[in-house]
Amino acid sequence: MRSLAEGLLLLVILTDFAVLSMSRLSACIRAVAAQGLLLGVLSLVVEGAWSVHGIGLAFGTVTVKAVLLPWFLRWAIREASVRREVEPLVGYMASLLLGAGALVVSFAVAARLPATESPPLLVPVALATLIIGLVVLITRTKAVSQVVGYLMLENGIYVFGLTQSRRVPFLVDAGVLLDVFVGVFVMGIVLFHINREFDSISATQLSELKE
Amino acid sequence: MPGPPGSALLSLALLLIVAPLLPGVAARTRAALTGRRGAPVHQLYVDLWKLLRRGVVYSTTTTAIFRLAPVAVAATAVLAAALLPLNGTAGVLRFSGDALAFAYLLGLGRFLLVLGALDTGSSFEGMGASREVAFASVVEMGLFFAIAAVSVMTHELSLSGMFGAPREAGLRAGPPLVMVAAGLFGLLLAECARVPVDDPNTHLELTMIHEVMVLDHAGPDLALLLYAGAVKLAVMGALLVTLVVSRAAWPLPLSLAALLAGLLGVGVGVGVVEAATARLRLLKVPLYLAGAAALAGFGLVLVVR
Numbered sequence: 024m025r026s027l028a029e030g031l032l033l034l035v036i037l038t039d040f041a042v043l044s045m046s047r048l049s050a051c052i053r054a055v056a057a058q059g060l061l062l063g064v065l066s067l068v069v070e071g072a073w074s075v076h077g078i079g080l081a082f083g084t085v086t087v088k089a090v091l092l093p094w095f096l097r098w099a100i101r102e103a104s105v106r107r108e109v110e111p112l113v114g115y116m117a118s119l120l121l122g123a124g125a126l127v128v129s130f131a132v133a134a135r136l137p138a139t140e141s142p143p144l145l146v147p148v149a150l151a152t153l154i155i156g157l158v159v160l161i162t163r164t165k166a167v168s169q170v171v172g173y174l175m176l177e178n179g180i181y182v183f184g185l186t187q188s189r190r191v192p193f194l195v196d197a198g199v200l201l202d203v204f205v206g207v208f209v210m211g212i213v214l215f216h217i218n219r220e221f222d223s224i225s226a227t228q229l230s231e232l233k234e
Numbered sequence: 235m236p237g238p239p240g241s242a243l244l245s246l247a248l249l250l251i252v253a254p255l256l257p258g259v260a261a262r263t264r265a266a267l268t269g270r271r272g273a274p275v276h277q278l279y280v281d282l283w284k285l286l287r288r289g290v291v292y293s294t295t296t297t298a299i300f301r302l303a304p305v306a307v308a309a310t311a312v313l314a315a316a317l318l319p320l321n322g323t324a325g326v327l328r329f330s331g332d333a334l335a336f337a338y339l340l341g342l343g344r345f346l347l348v349l350g351a352l353d354t355g356s357s358f359e360g361m362g363a364s365r366e367v368a369f370a371s372v373v374e375m376g377l378f379f380a381i382a383a384v385s386v387m388t389h390e391l392s393l394s395g396m397f398g399a400p401r402e403a404g405l406r407a408g409p410p411l412v413m414v415a416a417g418l419f420g421l422l423l424a425e426c427a428r429v430p431v432d433d434p435n436t437h438l439e440l441t442m443i444h445e446v447m448v449l450d451h452a453g454p455d456l457a458l459l460l461y462a463g464a465v466k467l468a469v470m471g472a473l474l475v476t477l478v479v480s481r482a483a484w485p486l487p488l489s490l491a492a493l494l495a496g497l498l499g500v501g502v503g504v505g506v507v508e509a510a511t512a513r514l515r516l517l518k519v520p521l522y523l524a525g526a527a528a529l530a531g532f533g534l535v536l537v538v539r
Binding site: 026029030033036040044115116119120122123126127130134143147 | 525
């Protein structure tokens with residue numbers, strides 16, 4: 024069970040790096056969807072015992088993170104007719120290096136945190152996903168890819184929450200999922216309207232005031 | 235230190251003999267998967283024999299470096315093979331730190347090949363040389379990540395020590411090993427000038443990397459370079475096989491059979507990759523290499539943790 028959890032966590036990290044290095048927006052969305060699926064399975068594996076709480080949480084996670092949100096983002100791309108490239112402010116190579124740095128930092132930090140009984144990789148992977156999500160959020164100009172970054176950030180928080188899965192009640196998890204869902208929904212609609220008003224969803228143009 | 239055991243010499247000789255089969259296996263797999271018949275598996279032997287009987291023409295602009303390059307490339311490849319524990323327990327040569335010597339022997343071979351290419355004064359060869367060096371800088375980083383990861387796992391600095399001991403001693407199957415092996419396969423494709431990075435079959439000088447550097451070599455020189463390329467593929471393949479499957483406790487015939495089967499597997503794997511993927515644009519190659527190096531580096535991070 025433990026080695027399965029470790030394998031899943033490594034796959035989560037690999038999807039992080041996939042998002043960092045891929046240039047196509049739809050590929051990024053697919054990677055985040057895969058990450059959502061992994062997180063759903065992971066919550067079951069980490070829980071160990073089959074409980075209604077665990078299965079419900081896994082099911083909700085997979086539905087929201089791997090099915091609904093990616094579908095919605097794809098819809099947003101199609102409706103707003105976004106160009107396919109991600110257009111990073113920092114090159115792919117540099118963002119890969121930033122990701123590698125984030126990985127090293129999170130492993131170093133996690134070694135100093137008090138140990139939990141959960142799999143040892145859980146905390147560093149959570150931190151790395153969080154930081155890499157932040158990197159994506161900061162370095163990409165397309166609003167859709169910023170949403171992808173936001174999702175990764177939230178995935179990191181979710182993984183971190185798995186360390187406390189015995190203590191955090193179901194309602195809190197469900198509330199977080201709902202928050203993210205609503206948040207992404209609102210972002211998508213705002214995106215759509217920004218695109219209609221300004222013919223572009225590049226975040227750099229949002230800083231200029233227009234009549 | 236006792237002299238090299240006979241089994242080590244035997245397995246080195248075996249590797250050197252079967253090495254030219256590997257490019258043939260890869261080419262045959264690629265041909266089969268893309269619906270062609272392809273050249274016979276032993277094509278490279280025939281090519282080598284044909285080239286060995288030919289004469290050589292040296293341009294008047296070239297110097298001794300140009301003539302040295304093929305010999306040096308072949309010699310470094312064979313020496314690197316001698317450092318690997320091919321029989322499963324020990325290499326023909328072994329000393330503390332030979333893992334670094336292994337990486338730098340490959341580097342030395344590449345350096346001399348590049349010098350030979352620059353020596354011709356051809357602009358195409360210069361272009362190929364600059365690309366080769368630029369990509370090699372990332373490949374080398376990844377190779378060192380992989381070596382460091384295995385070294386930390388086993389507390390050894392010698393290839394024979396790392397791979398020759400039974401698996402319980404430290405090098406265990408697990409996520410780090412998978413990461414390192416996957417990264418190493420990605421680097422193998424770059425190191426041996428195979429498809430996502432370079433295409434051995436390309437005929438356009440503008441897009442060549444490795445092939446363009448050997449354009450001006452002919453006859454026995456070219457034969458040496460082709461043979462060295464095959465040995466390099468076999469060496470990287472053998473490194474990968476030794477990393478994945480521990481043969482330390484196996485009897486020699488079984489161990490050698492496993493090595494051959496593993497090499498065959500690597501050849502088929504290269505062929506499958508060549509059939510399944512197109513060559514990357516030159517601008518994308520560093521990203522691919524950084525990805526492969528990052529896999530190996532990730533393995534290192536997991537081990538050091």
